[in-house]
Amino acid sequence: MPALDWETWREEFPGLRRRTYLNTVSLGQLSNRSRSAVNEFLDLWAEFGASAWYSHWMKEIDAVRREFARIIGASAEEVAVMPNISSCLAAISSSLDFSRRSRVVSCELDFPTLTHHFLGKRPLGVTTSILSSPDRVHVPLEAFEAAIDRRTALVATCRVFFTSGYIQNVKALADVVHSQGALILIDDYQGTGQIPIDVKATDIDFLVSGGLKWLIGGPGIAYMYVRRELIPELQPTSTGWFSQQRMFDFDPMNLEFRHDAARFEAGTPAVAALYAGRAGLEIINEIGPASIRQRTAMLNQDLVARLQGRGFRLRIPDNPERQAGITVVEIEDPLEVVRKLADRGIIIDRRPGAIRISPYFYNTISENEMVVAALEEVTRSRR
Numbered sequence: 105m106p107a108l109d110w111e112t113w114r115e116e117f118p119g120l121r122r123r124t125y126l127n128t129v130s131l132g133q134l135s136n137r138s139r140s141a142v143n144e145f146l147d148l149w150a151e152f153g154a155s156a157w158y159s160h161w162m163k164e165i166d167a168v169r170r171e172f173a174r175i176i177g178a179s180a181e182e183v184a185v186m187p188n189i190s191s192c193l194a195a196i197s198s199s200l201d202f203s204r205r206s207r208v209v210s211c212e213l214d215f216p217t218l219t220h221h222f223l224g225k226r227p228l229g230v231t232t233s234i235l236s237s238p239d240r241v242h243v244p245l246e247a248f249e250a251a252i253d254r255r256t257a258l259v260a261t262c263r264v265f266f267t268s269g270y271i272q273n274v275k276a277l278a279d280v281v282h283s284q285g286a287l288i289l290i291d292d293y294q295g296t297g298q299i300p301i302d303v304k305a306t307d308i309d310f311l312v313s314g315g316l317k318w319l320i321g322g323p324g325i326a327y328m329y330v331r332r333e334l335i336p337e338l339q340p341t342s343t344g345w346f347s348q349q350r351m352f353d354f355d356p357m358n359l360e361f362r363h364d365a366a367r368f369e370a371g372t373p374a375v376a377a378l379y380a381g382r383a384g385l386e387i388i389n390e391i392g393p394a395s396i397r398q399r400t401a402m403l404n405q406d407l408v409a410r411l412q413g414r415g416f417r418l419r420i421p422d423n424p425e426r427q428a429g430i431t432v433v434e435i436e437d438p439l440e441v442v443r444k445l446a447d448r449g450i451i452i453d454r455r456p457g458a459i460r461i462s463p464y465f466y467n468t469i470s471e472n473e474m475v476v477a478a479l480e481e482v483t484r485s486r487r
């Protein structure tokens with residue numbers, strides 16, 4: 105399949121025939137490939153029973169690691185396959201020593217699971233600084249700079265903010281973090297797949313992402329990168345048998361962690377999710393995040409121009425290069441607007457005080473036209 109034949113790629117996602125779907129920011133579309141991969145998992149289960157672990161499923165975990173590593177410029181040994189972001193955070197923070205440096209820096213535009221995780225560590229003496237945003241779009245690098253010092257253990261923040269689509273300059277932030285001897289964790293759930301990233305060039309210590317959105321792999325799977333040099337010194341205190349070097353020795357007396365990032369994995373993975381997830385990652389690698397970014401940026405800029413032309417108030421970065429594939433429109437009663445659009449077969453999403461529209465590579469300009477026309481109609485009396 106030619107990488108840039110967008111119409112052909114669109115056919116891979118049959119749900120797009122039934123609805124105008126501009127909501128990848130919440131959940132990516134199901135591909136034919138993910139559906140057949142899950143069917144393959146079910147067939148293997150029926151055919152082989154438990155021996156499917158040895159013949160296929162353990163290899164599937166490795167394949168997932170390789171596909172994700174390729175997207176972010178890492179090696180497969182630096183990738184752990186996890187069930188969700190919250191368990192990635194638990195695995196990482198259970199490996200860190202907060203006794204000498206007890207501070208974690210995040211910001212109010214980060215996804216709540218990130219801040220909640222570290223706020224939950226308060227009884228263990230961890231303090232969390234949650235930086236404010238001056239405009240609800242971004243947080244200036246200077247604010248991070250002012251908050252990070254020798255007491256900081258970790259800066260944990262998103263590359264792309266889920267309520268403004270703003271793309272942070274991760275390399276500049278990593279430089280600040282490292283100059284103070286701290287570590288940087290990037291929650292890239294809203295970035296990986298839709299915008300290229302190279303974890304080596306950006307000097308990230310930990311990156312977490314997952315299947316739900318731009319990696320079109322569905323729920324139940326997350327991916328975690330840990331910089332190679334850090335792996336041997338990090339011993340998760342929350343662990344399990346999948347983290348062990350000799351798991352099939354079934355030795356309950358000794359703990360010997362794997363030498364790669366799989367030491368963070370802990371327990372049995374949801375195998376159906378592995379199959380759906382890998383198919384999504386393969387599609388992203390086949391098209392390539394650079395081409396996806398180009399296409400998604402074009403669709404978003406078209407959408408922004410149409411909305412601004414009709415007088416809608418947008419909450420987006422001033423510079424289009426800083427805008428990911430998420431267009432946030434400030435609106436009264438977003439729930440009602442989302443419902444009325446759904447009645448017209450148009451799927452978008454809402455967050456407090458705003459709606460989010462998120463065209464991805466499989467969407468089209470004519471779908472932008474449809475969503476803007478419908479929005480104008482349902483909000484006419486209020487604007």
Ligand SMILES: Cc1ncc(COP(=O)(O)O)c(C=O)c1O
Binds near residue numbers: 262314316
């Ligand atoms: C930036 C970001 N982080 C994390 C999550 C989800 O975290 P978890 O996998 O723990 O449910 C989401 C969305 O669901 C998100 O947008």
